[in-house]
Amino acid sequence: MLIRKDICVGCGLCHPYCPTDAIHFEDLKSKVDQEVCYECGSCLRAKICPVEAIEESPHVYDYPRALRKYFSDPNATHALTGIQGRGTEESKSNDVTNRCGPDEVGIAIEVGRPTIGMDLKNIQKITRALARAGIHEIEPENPFNDMIQDRKTGDLKPELMGERVLSAIMEFKVKPSQLGHVLRTIKEVAREVDSVFCLDVYTQLEPRLKVPAEVLEAIESEGLSWRPNAKINMGLGRAWERKVP
Ligand code: SF4
Numbered sequence: 577m578l579i580r581k582d583i584c585v586g587c588g589l590c591h592p593y594c595p596t597d598a599i600h601f602e603d604l605k606s607k608v609d610q611e612v613c614y615e616c617g618s619c620l621r622a623k624i625c626p627v628e629a630i631e632e633s634p635h636v637y638d639y640p641r642a643l644r645k646y647f648s649d650p651n652a653t654h655a656l657t658g659i660q661g662r663g664t665e666e667s668k669s670n671d672v673t674n675r676c677g678p679d680e681v682g683i684a685i686e687v688g689r690p691t692i693g694m695d696l697k698n699i700q701k702i703t704r705a706l707a708r709a710g711i712h713e714i715e716p717e718n719p720f721n722d723m724i725q726d727r728k729t730g731d732l733k734p735e736l737m738g739e740r741v742l743s744a745i746m747e748f749k750v751k752p753s754q755l756g757h758v759l760r761t762i763k764e765v766a767r768e769v770d771s772v773f774c775l776d777v778y779t780q781l782e783p784r785l786k787v788p789a790e791v792l793e794a795i796e797s798e799g800l801s802w803r804p805n806a807k808i809n810m811g812l813g814r815a816w817e818r819k820v821p
Pocket residue numbers: 577593594595596597598599608612613614615616617618619620
């Protein structure tokens with residue numbers, strides 16, 4: 577985001593609308609720190625500026641900076657996925673899409689949050705740790721699938737290392753037998769991540785809306801607690817309902 581120095585009156589009204597403190601005063605005007613700004617668009621959407629000095633940079637969609645906007649502005653549609661937001665709709669709608677099947681476990685790792693954000697080096701720490709644990713495939717519809725340069729090592733494309741975003745979700749799936757090993761890896765790499773870190777494990781539900789017992793056992797045996805969370809909509813339970821004669 578840019579602030580036009582020639583018309584800004586330095587009132588400071590826009591400052592509280594930036595979730596990451598990227599706007600500051602300079603010579604009695606306001607200025608956006610381009611390193612810190614993750615192009616979320618909040619300051620512009622707030623329509624708070626009395627003289628309309630806030631405007632989107634003409635380079636906001638230049639690669640790789642465009643990733644800031646795709647991951648951080650809820651109104652932006654990701655060029656790679658065609659989906660608004662940080663990841664895919666995978667975990668929310670899995671009982672309808674059936675992407676994660678009955679003998680699979682879906683994993684979503686969420687990194688970052690408003691105010692703190694995160695730089696993409698954190699994602700590389702995770703993709704590298706997963707690669708060492710034998711996980712080389714990311715959910716095909718997930719934006720990070722195209723951002724990995726070397727699947728063997730988990731290295732991201734080098735030009736991404738200077739970029740920061742509000743938050744991002746990485747999704748992949750494993751066999752139930754791999755779950756314990758993968759959770760251990762995730763627990764270890766979470767300590768190296770310099771931002772908010774959340775882990776989601778999702779499965780298709782069994783009849784009577786039960787979570788598969790082996791999934792819960794794997795979570796608990798790694799010393800993790802779990803909190804059930806379901807998208808309560810018309811699709812919940814549809815996957816097993818299809819199998820009932
Ligand atoms: S686009 Fe977002 S991060 Fe950038 S200055 Fe505006 S509110 Fe702050």
